Amino acid sequence: MMFDAPRREERAGPGKAETLEFIAFMGALCLFFSTLEYLFPKPFPFFRLGLANLPVLLTIKLVRARYVLLLVLLKVLGHGLINGTLASYVFLFSFGGSFASAVAMLAAYRLGGRNISLVGISVFGAIASNVVQIYLSVTFIFGLTAWVIAPLFVGLGVFSGVLVGLFAQQFYEQSRWLGGIRAYFAAS
Amino acid sequence: MPTLQPRETFLGRHFAPHHLFLTGALLIPAFLFQPNLVVRVAQVLLFAFLATVNGKRIKWMYFVIMVSSITIFNLFTPFGEILFTVGPLTVTLGALRSGLEKGFTIVGLVFVSLASIRPDLRLPGRLGGMIGRVFYYFERVIEGKKHIRPRRLIESLDEVLFDLYQPGERRSTTREALRPTSSVGYVVMGVLLSVNWILVFVTSPLPF
Structure with missing residues (x-):
């Protein structure tokens, strides 16, 4: 006698519509955290702490890669619309940096599995984002001489990646809200 | 701090968001094809004024640093007539002009982007619908922000998040009707586009 495997819709947990709703909510959190960046002093004019990356970092462990990439797209589009930078180089930098970061974090999570913490994943993302943004600034804005600032920017990126990763790790372990979300997505 | 609440501005009163976006999109080629550096700087000031009229706050220092740093980096690749030397650096007219143009x-x-893009600009399709959901939640999160306490950050964040989103739920959203472009808006649009495009042809060298 043969038994069919249960269909995806019949299992407990989220379907596509629920996952998309969750991604929309996390997109809103990305925008919220990017507004919080304004509260922190910047040591350099082009430096960003990367707080908007926090929801992306938390989502990586919950949903499939394509939903993480959708979240990144919503984050950069939403940011471009709210700040009015959608048609400028700022959007290009945000787009390039955010997607490079997401791909690096997904790869780190996929390859590292349980051996890599959110701090490690965050650092990989920050380095990828900074390298791509330096590449874009060399190509489109400053020219080849701008490579001299690369070590400083990558260093700052690692520093901010560690900070964001530490907070993400703490939130991941302590938040009751996220605990509920994790249980819900684990059921799928 | 940016929010979704559009300020009551001149451009907000007289332009539908998609017409404002279209105006910006048509201004960009007129700006990029402008060969005269002085006119281009004047256009930059015009766009800065329009961005301010659109309710955006411009961080002038950021943009001064931006133009200066781009120009300085360009000077390291000298070409054209030598103007002067500062220590080991030879400042040339070609590199200086190219750097200023780029900056x-x-x-x-x-x-232009700050002047022509507003949060109520609706993107088409399913992605546009998703952005609408993101903005709906963003407004709720901003409302809940006042309950977040830095001293008990995770705990207070949890309370706000529980209130805003429970897994599996879907809250309904309503979209407000957009204000149409007024006749004043169409006139402003026509003047802006005409002036900027006429300047391209006036300042370009004749092809014959």
């Missing part, structure tokens, strides 16, 4: 172009594009 003002990049900053001008940011100002």
